[in-house]
Amino acid sequence: MSTFSERLREERKRLGLSQTEFAKAVGVHLNTQSRYEKGHTEPDMAYLEAISQAGVDVVYVLSGMARGFSEEEAKRPEIRRLIGGGDLWQGEFDCDFFLEVLGITKGDWEDVVRRNLRRWDSEQPSGKAIPGVVASSFSSWGPEIARASRVIGGLIESASSLDSALLSKVLEGLDEALSVRGETMPAAKKAQAVAMLYRSFKASGKVDPAMIEEAVKLALG
Template identity: 30%
Template sequence: MSTIAERIRELREKKGLSQSEVAKLLGMNRTTYVHYETGYSKPTKKLKDLCALFNVSADYILGNDTNASNTQIENKPKDLIKLLEKEEYTLNGVLVTPEDKEKLKRIIEAAFWDAKEKNKRKK
């Protein structure tokens, strides 16, 4: 099995997600995703989405970086993952550009973690 396949499987298992859940979050069928984990095919078109889902660099998935601790693997709640992995975002009925979509995703995630931190302090 290739390093790419092993790392993708390992990252999915660390997140506690099934293959079907990951496939759904990535907007693909399960069989296609399973091919990534078995090494039958490589995630060229979905590499960026995998990186965002697992919060790792492309270099880590591709085997160019061996230190997973530098990739900031976090256990994001499934609801946050779904929100961050929406296919399209619109503002005032206008589809946002891919660049703006990435900015929105970062803002949403930062707001989520800020709120979580504030809730910890209240307890």
């Protein structure tokens, strides 16, 4: 059976990262990452949490447990039904609605499920391996769903294009207008006003004090 260090190196390569890139992504020194992969040093919990966020299957790295069913195994009727959901969620969980909200295709979802379902040894006398799901704080479900989701991808893209300088000016302008009036604004209304003003100023990149004052008047009624 492979060792922790070998599986860690295997997962890093699966993600297509060099040691230098991986060390930077998880916040450790290159020498530290090298020692982990050589088995010279044991990592702490903070490191395991960091590599999980980076997309590493920590359950596999720690235990060596098979990461999921192969494409060939997934064709077996009983496993196919498990992956597809069958009638398991009827009356309890609307999988199709969940996928629609997150913008994940059925095919992508089944691929995520196939990779995350794990084998576990039955306690039956036969000891036959049967399908099961490992409950773990280091599950790769979250990162894989995020990567498959068009909605989450769009949110990340939007966040990366956010003009933080403009947003700061909008907030400062709004606070100044409220201060002059000696007024305060409920958090929910303030958030709505900031969002509206930010969208209005985004095209020009310039803040209009008169528009901020008008927004304050409208919000305060």
